[in-house]
Amino acid sequence: MRLLVKDMIKEVGNAAEVEVCGWVHRIRELGGITFVILRDRSGLLQLVCSDEAAGDRDGPCTAHGESPSGTGPLTLESVIRARGIPAANEKAPGGVELRVRSLEIISRAEGDLPYQVNGDSSKVGLEALLDNRALSLRNPKIRAIFKIQAAIIEAFSAYLRSQDFTEIKTSKLVGGGTEGGAELFEVEYFDRKVYLAQSPQIYKQIMVASGLERVFEVAPAYRAEKHDTPRHLNEYVSLDVEMGFIESELDLIELEKGLLSYIFAELERKNRAELDLWNAAVPDAASVAGAPVIPYEEAVKLANAEAAKARGGGGRIFDINPEAERLLCEWALREKGTDLVFVNRFPRRYRPFYAYPWASGTSVEAAGEGAVFTMSFDALFRGLEITTGGRRQHDYQALLEALPKFGLKEEDIAGYRVFKYGCPPHGGFAIGCERLTQKILGLANVKEASLFPRDRKRVSP
Amino acid sequence: MRLLVKDMIKEVGNAAEVEVCGWVHRIRELGGITFVILRDRSGLLQLVCSDEAAGDRDGPCTAHGESPSGTGPLTLESVIRARGIPAANEKAPGGVELRVRSLEIISRAEGDLPYQVNGDSSKVGLEALLDNRALSLRNPKIRAIFKIQAAIIEAFSAYLRSQDFTEIKTSKLVGGGTEGGAELFEVEYFDRKVYLAQSPQIYKQIMVASGLERVFEVAPAYRAEKHDTPRHLNEYVSLDVEMGFIESELDLIELEKGLLSYIFAELERKNRAELDLWNAAVPDAASVAGAPVIPYEEAVKLANAEAAKARGGGGRIFDINPEAERLLCEWALREKGTDLVFVNRFPRRYRPFYAYPWASGTSVEAAGEGAVFTMSFDALFRGLEITTGGRRQHDYQALLEALPKFGLKEEDIAGYRVFKYGCPPHGGFAIGCERLTQKILGLANVKEASLFPRDRKRVSP
Numbered sequence: 001m002r003l004l005v006k007d008m009i010k011e012v013g014n015a016a017e018v019e020v021c022g023w024v025h026r027i028r029e030l031g032g033i034t035f036v037i038l039r040d041r042s043g044l045l046q047l048v049c050s051d052e053a054a055g056d057r058d059g060p061c062t063a064h065g066e067s068p069s070g071t072g073p074l075t076l077e078s079v080i081r082a083r084g085i086p087a088a089n090e091k092a093p094g095g096v097e098l099r100v101r102s103l104e105i106i107s108r109a110e111g112d113l114p115y116q117v118n119g120d121s122s123k124v125g126l127e128a129l130l131d132n133r134a135l136s137l138r139n140p141k142i143r144a145i146f147k148i149q150a151a152i153i154e155a156f157s158a159y160l161r162s163q164d165f166t167e168i169k170t171s172k173l174v175g176g177g178t179e180g181g182a183e184l185f186e187v188e189y190f191d192r193k194v195y196l197a198q199s200p201q202i203y204k205q206i207m208v209a210s211g212l213e214r215v216f217e218v219a220p221a222y223r224a225e226k227h228d229t230p231r232h233l234n235e236y237v238s239l240d241v242e243m244g245f246i247e248s249e250l251d252l253i254e255l256e257k258g259l260l261s262y263i264f265a266e267l268e269r270k271n272r273a274e275l276d277l278w279n280a281a282v283p284d285a286a287s288v289a290g291a292p293v294i295p296y297e298e299a300v301k302l303a304n305a306e307a308a309k310a311r312g313g314g315g316r317i318f319d320i321n322p323e324a325e326r327l328l329c330e331w332a333l334r335e336k337g338t339d340l341v342f343v344n345r346f347p348r349r350y351r352p353f354y355a356y357p358w359a360s361g362t363s364v365e366a367a368g369e370g371a372v373f374t375m376s377f378d379a380l381f382r383g384l385e386i387t388t389g390g391r392r393q394h395d396y397q398a399l400l401e402a403l404p405k406f407g408l409k410e411e412d413i414a415g416y417r418v419f420k421y422g423c424p425p426h427g428g429f430a431i432g433c434e435r436l437t438q439k440i441l442g443l444a445n446v447k448e449a450s451l452f453p454r455d456r457k458r459v460s461p
Numbered sequence: 462m463r464l465l466v467k468d469m470i471k472e473v474g475n476a477a478e479v480e481v482c483g484w485v486h487r488i489r490e491l492g493g494i495t496f497v498i499l500r501d502r503s504g505l506l507q508l509v510c511s512d513e514a515a516g517d518r519d520g521p522c523t524a525h526g527e528s529p530s531g532t533g534p535l536t537l538e539s540v541i542r543a544r545g546i547p548a549a550n551e552k553a554p555g556g557v558e559l560r561v562r563s564l565e566i567i568s569r570a571e572g573d574l575p576y577q578v579n580g581d582s583s584k585v586g587l588e589a590l591l592d593n594r595a596l597s598l599r600n601p602k603i604r605a606i607f608k609i610q611a612a613i614i615e616a617f618s619a620y621l622r623s624q625d626f627t628e629i630k631t632s633k634l635v636g637g638g639t640e641g642g643a644e645l646f647e648v649e650y651f652d653r654k655v656y657l658a659q660s661p662q663i664y665k666q667i668m669v670a671s672g673l674e675r676v677f678e679v680a681p682a683y684r685a686e687k688h689d690t691p692r693h694l695n696e697y698v699s700l701d702v703e704m705g706f707i708e709s710e711l712d713l714i715e716l717e718k719g720l721l722s723y724i725f726a727e728l729e730r731k732n733r734a735e736l737d738l739w740n741a742a743v744p745d746a747a748s749v750a751g752a753p754v755i756p757y758e759e760a761v762k763l764a765n766a767e768a769a770k771a772r773g774g775g776g777r778i779f780d781i782n783p784e785a786e787r788l789l790c791e792w793a794l795r796e797k798g799t800d801l802v803f804v805n806r807f808p809r810r811y812r813p814f815y816a817y818p819w820a821s822g823t824s825v826e827a828a829g830e831g832a833v834f835t836m837s838f839d840a841l842f843r844g845l846e847i848t849t850g851g852r853r854q855h856d857y858q859a860l861l862e863a864l865p866k867f868g869l870k871e872e873d874i875a876g877y878r879v880f881k882y883g884c885p886p887h888g889g890f891a892i893g894c895e896r897l898t899q900k901i902l903g904l905a906n907v908k909e910a911s912l913f914p915r916d917r918k919r920v921s922p
Contacts, residue, residue, distance in 0.1 A: 024883070109881070137668070138670075146629065168912060170913055171681075173915050174921070188647040202922070206594075210599050211484060211500060212604065212607070220632075414922075422538040424567060452632040453632075461667065
């Protein structure tokens with residue numbers, strides 16, 4: 001019966017033989033004794049292989065395996081099964097070691113390992129890390145990224161369910177795109193062409209209008225963008241949210257604050273070990289709650305003022321570009337003690353046709369098609385935009401009136417026709433899962449936060 | 462402050478005005494009084510609109526809305542806000558009704574509703590149901606399918622997490638397919654071609670070998686199959702599982718039994734209302750635990766014997782085809798009192814190159830490449846295959862030796878090269894989420910269990 005490494009400490013003092021299985025993380029010979037560090041999903045364990053520990057048996061660390069590939073000397077990354085007696089050892093990882101009585105190679109690793117799994121991953125370049133993805137993921141620090149990501153997805157889903165949201169799974173194959181045709185991947189679908197969905201936008205809106213009212217989806221999204229930057233992926237995991245019966249984007253910002261607070265608290269509670277590997281801290285609830293909400297025009301002014309302070313001059317920032325994102329976050333951390341900033345009321349020209357208009361000094365409903373601004377927002381976290389969202393136009397006539405401004409025709413938005421038959425005021429947002437992971441852990445490139453990232457050059461493994 | 466319909470009953474006897482929002486499900490005029498059934502995400506509520514209830518206000522059911530489209534008479538599917546006083550009424554849904562004092566049309570539905578939302582959905586043909594998907598989903602019985610599906614995904618994930626599995630998200634864009642090139646959808650990926658993944662097979666195996674050991678994924682999978690049957694979708698949600706350190710497929714069958722038991726128990730506990738709409742029952746834990754495991758050759762014989770009983774003759778079933786799936790399930794229900802049957806030890810010719818060989822009378826390891834059978838299995842549930850799985854070949858040399866039988870070369874399985882560097886014995890399975898949903902509720906066609914199904918003809922909405 002196999003025991004996990006993390007449970008080994010409980011067996012110290014017990015004279016019974018126990019069994020562990022895992023990968024050979026490290027091998028060290030010292031005075032006729034072989035020390036093997038074994039790695040399983042729960043941690044690292046020191047195995048001590050000596051004639052003395054093995055008693056009258058064969059030398060335990062020149063074991064024979066169960067299959068032809070199991071014979072021969074022990075190699076790094078081989079999968080082994082070891083049996084022995086646990087003993088306390090303060091210097092060993094976890095304070096315990098296993099005095100090995102027998103060792104079996106289940107799957108012997110060839111000696112020409114193309115990537116050093118037990119090395120310092122911070123000294124490996126991104127290309128080497130990704131070219132050897134199947135091996136680099138074995139490094140405990142690299143693997144920790146994806147334990148964190150799994151925890152983010154779990155907490156995201158749990159929080160939204162607690163708020164009466166229903167999980168949906170929608171098609172990623174769509175007849176056309178309404179948010180920029182040039183950024184769509186084309187799919188040969190039998191005798192026609194379809195596209196990979198850039199987001200579940202129309203579907204989550206339909207599902208609000210279906211009466212579910214509150215929905216979320218965790219699914220891949222695709223952008224055929226040609227740029228290769230530390231913030232872009234061509235395929236990413238989109239954490240999507242949409243809800244009915246809201247007044248404005250401020251309701252959504254409140255929801256996202258609650259959601260992020262919960263995610264951070266869950267990581268702190270359950271993933272301290274993985275956070276520690278990256279020296280990472282998560283924001284506390286008070287700092288998330290205190291995140292400022294800055295209207296777009298003010299945010300641009302603020303970013304310019306910050307730029308002027310930093311380098312003299314200023315006035316060169318005309319949009320919430322990556323530099324502005326970084327400057328606004330630096331300002332918020334310094335002045336408000338928070339890692340999070342919301343920018344709202346983006347101009348219509350920067351938002352899709354379905355963004356709900358907003359105008360100063362008018363009621364929500366009176367803003368109308370002439371409005372310059374929208375009830376939309378971005379969330380910036382530690383210098384990076386992690387969310388775009390906003391209230392959507394739910395009135396079909398108003399949608400139609402907006403189309404010419406965006407070069408669209410009624411047939412381009414056929415999916416929205418259901419809004420003719422009753423649709424509540426609604427809105428939503430999407431969090432880029434890899435970007436959130438990246439910024440929680442302080443990764444230099446968002447590709448590090450994708451198990452098998454896709455970019456212009458990379459489509460394998 | 463909006464109140465949900467399900468919470469209305471608690472307000473009876475309270476003289477304070479309350480507010481509800483939702484869709485107009487039904488309108489009935491009776492003796493100068495308008496009865497409106499309002500539908501929100503939590504249920505149905507009767508609104509009583511009369512001059513008496515409205516007091517000295519305008520007649521409440523000829524309300525004015527907040528936007529131009531809000532004016533005019535009340536129509537089915539309009540989204541409204543009503544305020545009034547709750548009162549007990551045994552004949553009303555939920556035992557409560559709202560005596561309306563004011564009513565506002567938030568979003569007026571046009572009168573030419575192309576689909577009758579409040580009708581009997583069982584009398585609507587599949588094409589009409591799917592052509593009008595955005596509206597048919599508003600029917601509470603249709604929507605219940607997707608509350609059940611959300612609960613399946615939640616329970617699937619929760620159970621596996623409780624067994625120390627980690628959720629992964631892998632790429633759906635792959636360089637090539639190794640399980641039948643003809644069934645792949647081609648994607649234009651910048652200046653090259655890639656394919657939509659048929660399954661996360663290679664990735665979940667890599668993730669077991671990465672040291673996570675136990676992983677699961679909930680994600681879309683794609684099959685470019687041309688047939689249009691009640692059991693096929695071209696895009697479906699695959700519930701994937703993979704685990705290391707197993708002995709045989711029997712470990713996986715045990716895991717799947719525990720998993721399905723948990724899913725069924727959770728549905729029973731939390732989704733009784735949705736199950737009732739479909740007159741659906743879920744299997745109990747004892748019947749799942751008692752599901753027989755029948756080796757392929759015996760299963761084919763048994764299916765023939767059952768066919769002979771049913772129609773005389775028999776001997777015409779040469780594989781576990783849809784007829785055999787149905788007959789085996791009928792047999793299991795009659796003889797073992799269970800809805801679930803496992804068939805294992807499929808012949809190699811029916812399984813992919815990575816299936817682990819099995820041979821009678823030999824040890825697991827000795828079966829070798831000459832073996833006729835594999836450590837693989839299917840799960841059949843209520844007459845339909847819902848799962849394929851099995852132990853995989855973890856020895857890279859053995860994989861290479863198997864390739865010629867399958868018309869493959871080493872470069873076709875480049876992703877498996879990591880198995881040269883230590884891979885534990887492992888295996889896994891995938892459950893078709895829509896098929897499981899279909900069979901739990903007794904839906905005639907699997908497309909009914911997909912929010913926005915994709916088939917040869919259908920790529921919208």
